[in-house]
Each structure stands twice: as C-alpha cells, then as structure tokens.
Amino acid sequence: MSGNLGIQRLRAVSDCIRQIAALFGDKKDQKVRVRPKNRKPTTFPCNAGSRYSFTALVWIILGFFLVFHLVSVTQHRENKDSREIQSRGSPLPRTMFRELEVVEEMKNINIPPPRGKRSPRAQKRKTNRWLPPIIEEFLNEDSQLRHIFFPSRKNAVDPMKMTENDSLYYFPGRVWLDTDGNAIQAHGGCILHDERSGTYYWYGEYKDGVTYRAHRKAAARVDIIGVGCYSSKDLWTWKNEGIVLAGEETNETHDLHKSNVLERPKVVYNQKTGKYVMWMHIDDANYTKASAGVAVSDRPTGPFQYLGSKRPHEFDSRDMTVFKDDDGSAYIIYSSENNSVLHIGPLTDDYLHVKNVVRRILIGRHREAPALFKHHGTYYMITSGCSGWAPNEAMAHASESVMGLWETLGNPCVGANKVFRQRTFFSQSTFVFPVQGHPGLFIFMADRWNPSDLRDSRYVWLPLVVAGPSDQPLELGFGFPLWSRVSIYWHRKWRLPNGWSTLR
Template sequence: SAPWINPPCACQPERMSGGSMAMGARSKHHPKSLALRCYCYAASHRSLTLLVWGLAALVVLLNFHLLVTHGKDDQSGRPREIHRAILRELEVVEEERFQVTPARSRRNPRAVRRKGEHTKPLSVVDEFLDESSAVHDMFFPEPRTAIDPVHGGNDSMYFYHPGRVWLDTDGKPIQAHGGGVLYDERTETYFWYGENKDGKTYKAHSKGADRVDIVGVSCYSSKDLWAWKNEGVVLRGEKKNVTHDLHVSNVLERPKVIYNDRTGKYVMWMHIDDANYTKASVGVAVSDSPTGPFSYLYSKRPHDCESRDMTIFKDDNGKAYLIYSSEDNSELHIGQLTDDYLDVTDDMRRFLIAQHREAPSLFKFDGTYYMITSGCTGWAPNTALAHAATSVMGPWETLGSPCVGGNDIFRSTTFFSQSTFVLPLRGLRGSFIFMADRWNPSDLRDSRYVWLPLTVGGVPDEAADYSFMFPLWSRVSIYWHRRWRLPEGWTDS
C-alpha cells in the first residue's frame, strides 16, 4: 500500500452505517487492530517529518554547493588561496571622511536671495552638480592633477585616480563617455569606444537637457588598460543632412562594439535620439576593423518599443543580446540579436518592471549573469543596484547595492558616477573593472571617468525574491579607492 495514504486511525471515532458511534465496540473486540492503526498513524507522521527535514537539508546542501562552486580553483589549477592573495589589494575597504553639510558656496548670497533661489539647504548632490560650488571642485580636480601615462613619473605609473582628468598618449583628455571596451583576440588589444563630447554644452531649449552636438564615437587602443592611444573618431556626426540620424543636432549615446566571429565584422550599437529624446531608438553601424571607419546602417525602435539607455552583451556561445530601458524608462527589456548582430529577433523579455532603472551593464561569471543598473535621475548620481540571473533572458533578481567603502554619501551616489560597462579582467578570475561616468552637466566635455575594481564572491546583502532566504547568488562588490592599480602580473595570474 502507498505510504502517503493513511487509513482511518482507530484512535478516532468512526461512524457505522447506522450512524452510531462504534469506538467502544471496536476497542473492545479489536485491540490488535487499534494498536496497528495507531502505529501506522505515528509512523506516517514520522515519515512526513523526516521528509520535510530531508528537503530542508537538501536545499542547504545545494546552496552550499553553489557557494563552493563559485569559489573553486580556476582551470589553471592554482589554489583559491593564491588567487585571493592576488586580489587582496583590490578588495581593501577604503573609507572616506566627507562632511555631510555642504561646503560654503562661492555664489553671492545677495544674488541668491534676490533671485529667490534655494528656499531649503542644498543637498550634497545639488552642490556636486553646481559648478560654482566648492563641493563641485572636490569631485572634478584641476587638470594639473591629470593621469598622464607619458609624463606621469614612475611613482604614478599604472595607477587609476577616479575622477581625475585622464590623458591619452598624445597628452589630450580622453573623450570616450558612456562607452565600453572590446578585447580583440586577433590583435590582443583592448579598444575603448565612447561618446566624444568635445564641444560646447548648451540647452536646445529652456526646459531641455544639457547637451553637446554630436561629434561622433571615439576609439582608443591599449595593451595594459592604462595607457590609451587615440585611434580617432570612428563614427562621425553629420553636419549637412538634417534628416540624418547622426546630424549634429541629434543625440548619440552609449556606443558599444562586439565582434561577430561568423561574419568577421565589428558591430556597433548605440542610443539614437532627437534633442527632445522623443525618437527613443537604437542605431547600428558596422566595420571591417576595430579602428573603423564604421558605416552607419539604420535606426529603429526594437520590438516596437522605446529604447534609451542601452548596452549589448555577447555570450560565451556567440549569441548576442540588446538590453535597453523602455516604457519611459520604467522597465528594462532584453532581446536576442540575429546571427549577424545587425538586428534584433522577435524574442524579448521585460524585467525590473516599474523599477525605473537605466544604464545597464551586463557581465557573466561561473555561468551566472550579473548586471549593474542606475536609477533615473538625469545627470544627478544615484544608488546603483546589482542584479543576477541563471539565464540571460531572466528572470532577474535584485541583490542590493554593490558599493563598498567610501561612506554613506559615496555609496548612495555610486561614488558620484553612473555605470556604463563592466570589463572582465582576463588574468584574474572573478575580477572585473567597473566603468562609470562622473557627469559634469555644466561642461559635459569635462565629465570624468570612475574606474574601480569589481569582484564576485561572498553572500549578498539582500535575499533574492525567490530564494527562500537562501543565498543563491554571490555578492557583487565595487570597492572605492582614491588611487589603485591592478596587481603586478595580472595578465598571466
């Protein structure tokens, strides 16, 4: 008989066909049957209890196995302890002493009162965005402190200084905002693509966003991710044809490039818009070389949906995906690209619905997909969130803020920056560079780069929605440093 089907226990009253209670009769005439039935009842309950505890133990073991799997040695066979020793320098928690009360503004207080401005004290973010504020200068250091790969001196070689001006090998500020990095296997070279904002900042109209006319997409090349050679503008804006997507009066943002192994083409996707951000489309360009020139093909609304902040992601199996903010930036969409990477397929999923996230940056580690997003607050910085999924198409779950170090203000503003890309470090398994922009809306050409170490490992701060409070995902951590560099020998560690 099936162990899950319990016969009526003789310990409980039974009704005879006539409706009379037969407990006394059964107890008097069938004592062995009563004992047997009570024994079966108790045994079935013990089995159910053992089953519940067994399932709980199985879940615990499964989660323990997942955590151990994330910490396994890499394919080279080097012990985890050695790997952790290499990363220890990157994972130092560096605190910041920052005065919560904003520093005194240099603006004339009489003029402020006359204009009726600021009826309540300015927040730190307000002061950060105001070019006349002393707080602003703290986060946009003078050009004389620039990162200079040619004339920096041995004591500053290979050090990243988040927020400082970053010079290329020609001694000019790098112009690659909202961009991403492609590692080209054929040339063993990194290529950094981004918006060239080397123009005047202005407003298209009184209520419009701060903008710069389209210059184009810049490309820089490097062997060490620190000294970058300017390869020029590989996709230029259009000056004459006012109907062209790339006319200087329009918007070109967040360019990303991936290589198609089947066609041998380098494919660029980007956010294309008009000055009022009503076009909300993606644009596609293609080239035979990572240094261009790229030929612009077309723009469209993917899946007939609005698309603003976006990125693309190439998986290990060669399949590629477009991730974009849609529905007035209230949700994110992800869709697979065609085999030639020149269009989207009909396969699309919506996620983080009603969460109002943008600036997606997707990466992968140990078979799990991770993503960093920002909130939607214009040029103002806000709190980043990390997300995870076992399938690139979702479902996606939120892990909480990935920011470590600094202080509460730094962490709540993603170190006063916005995500744009997460770059895997080829020699350091589980380690990445978090790439972000520190926007300067009053002078967009002077926006700065915030590159920081990102690692995957440990337990996240928040339990995922469907994890039953067990840590199914590893924590994503972005560590704040005023100055840092990659460990020596990271390319072959």
C-alpha cells in the same frame, strides 16, 4: 539529472503525505470505522491518540524537505564551481588582489555656507527643493566643493609623464590623458578585448564640444561629433585611434545629424561574420525617437558603416547595452516603457538585428544604464536609477539565465562614506569587464557627468569583486539561489595586481 532528483523528492514527499493522511483521516471517518484492538502498528509509530495534528506533521516534513533541497543546491553549486575552476586551471591566489578589497573610508563632506549675504527667503526661492544639498553642490559649477568631484587639470593622469610611484595607477575622477596629452573622450562607453592581438579597444561618446540646451527645459547636450576609439595593451596607456563613427553635418534627416543624440555605444565582435558590430542609443534632441542604432566594420578601429535605427520589439529604447555570452550569442538590454522597465532580447546570428523575443525585467523599478557581466555561470548586472545627470544609488542584480528571472542584490558600493555609496561614488554605470587571469576580479566603468561642461565629464574606474555570500536581503525565488556578493570598492588610487596579463 538535478531535475529528475527534484521530481523524485516531490514524489517521495507526496507519498509521505498520502500515508499520513491514511493514518490520520478525518474525525468523521474515525467514528465510523472500527479498528481491531490487536492490529499491528503501521510504518509510522503514531496512533489516533497522538497529540500531533496532521497539519503540524505535514509542515515538519515539508521543512525537512526544504532544508534537504537547500543543502543539495549548495553542494551542486560548489561542485559546479570546482569543476569550472579545474577546467580553467588553478586560479591565482586571491591574496594577489586582496588589497583591492580594503575598505577605504572618506570624511563626510561639509556643505559650505552660501557666499555673500542672502536672506533666508531668497535662498529658499533659489534652491531646487527636489535636490538634496550635496547633489545641488555637485551640479553647481560655482560650488566650493567642485574640486572634490572634479579635480583640476593639474592633477591629470598623464601616462607619458607619471612618475614611477604613480605608474599604472587609476585615479577615479581625475582628468585622464591619452598618449598625445589630450583628455580621453569615450563617455558612456565599453571595452572590447581583441584576443588575436591582445589589444583592448575603448569606445565611447566623443563629447569635445560646447555644452548647451536646445531650449530652457531641455537637458544639457553636446552636438553629435561621433564615437571615439582608443587602443591599449595595459588598460592604462591609451592611444587615440580617432573617430570611428562620425556625426552628420548637413543632412538633417540623418540619425547622426549633429542636432540629434548618440549615446552609450557598445561594440562586439562576431566570429561567424568576422565583423565588428556597434549598437547605440539614437534619439532626437527631445528624446522622443527612443531607438537603437547599429553600425558595422571590418576592423576594430573602423570606420563603421551606419546601417540605421529602429525601436527594438517596437518598444521605446533609451539607455542600453549589448552582452555577448560564452557561446557567441548576443543580447540587447535597454530601458523601455518610459524608463520604468528593462527589456532583454537576443540578437540575430549576425548581431545586426533583434529577434522577436523579449523579456521584461525589473518592472516598475525605473532602472537604466545597465552593465551586464558573467561569472561562474551566473549573470550579474549593475544598474542606476533614473535622475538625469544627477547621480543616484546603484543596484546589483543576478540571474541564472540572461532571459530568466532577475533578483536584486542591493547596493554593491563599498567604502568612501554613506553619501558617496548612495550616489555610486557620484557616477553612473556604463560597463563591466573581467581582468584576464584573475577569476572574480572585474573593472567597473562609470561616468561622473559634468552637465555644465559635458566634455569635462570624468571616468570612475574601480575594482569589482564577485566573492562570498551576499550580505543584503534577497528577493528569493524558487530554488533558493545562493548568489555571490558583488562589491565595488572605492579607492582614491589603485592599480591592477602584479603579473596580470591580457592573454587568457
């Protein structure tokens, strides 16, 4: 219907232009043609002696058309949103999570002077020039600022021992313990909500091993141990379900041999087959394999059977995620072409293979760590830059279609201070999932990597809100979409609204 209206508007404009052209022909024609003095006025109250040029009138009419189109698009989106809200029932008042949108500021970090006496020349030689001072302090395990980014274990979040005042509160950056009192090992992971049992499953890289480098210029790494799984009813108390996909100890040719790389596991449930499907980034120690692996299981707690890996669409694939849409279709999104482009492509109906369809997006932007989610028919995505273990600035993106044109909205981080916002609160995105019963409220999952001891990497969970018009300059395309603002709010301590439920 909207397409027919657009065609009708274009035809109307073209008719107007033709009529104006007929009235204001070229001056050559005006000299040749003789008009009767008593000729009746045309539909438009203009004449050959008018001071307004043909070009100006055309631009005025086009301007009115564009304004009218913009208003109609706005009304269409408002009607669409209202219909969706009505179909879901009355939404809960936004006041229930308004406290999560409070801008919490932080003092600027003062970089301490170097310990001991060192000459300026020696200090200059030992400094990595490409790193900003604050990033260098973040990566330095001997930094005096270490406690800011990695609070000591004595401040750990232990759901089994927390006082009533701290119960159900998230503390981004602190050690997070499971019900057995051990640090949760689920890095680069995802959350799967099992609707039948109302249980959440958290999957991620199990990095409880020794951090080392394969050679002097190699990236810090931990041998593949496997994919860990944790279950919860409240998203705060997590039970360790064990290793659901284990690494390989002896077979050096296996993708999951301990010397290789397994990163960013993502699990989705297939209603048609009744299987739980896991996709992950598979690589060798030098990151030259650049493939995507797949595994499958009958149960969310595994064990998962590894089926192999391949380069999707015959392109290199590194940081990746999987997104399942409302209609049951699933897509793989991965960083490719030496991390310069993101690729998106649909999976087959069983989610075990990649269809031979791909779209290249954010070309030349060098984005990775995609985390895709959906709200009121619009697709959103959070990505990070490519800077190894060093944190960088996140960006939010939006599109009307998974396989459509993606536009950049800007940095979604709100609060803390400028240094933290420009470094995504010193973390990297991994997943975004909705809070049941609260339209527009999501949880942003990120990892605060500790390259000197990867098993001590921390989790940064923060409230993400989709609401209101964007306050960032947009790269507008045809149609003038009015994207909603995506905001990730910094909180040193926060909890979900009272009354939230795992049930839809």
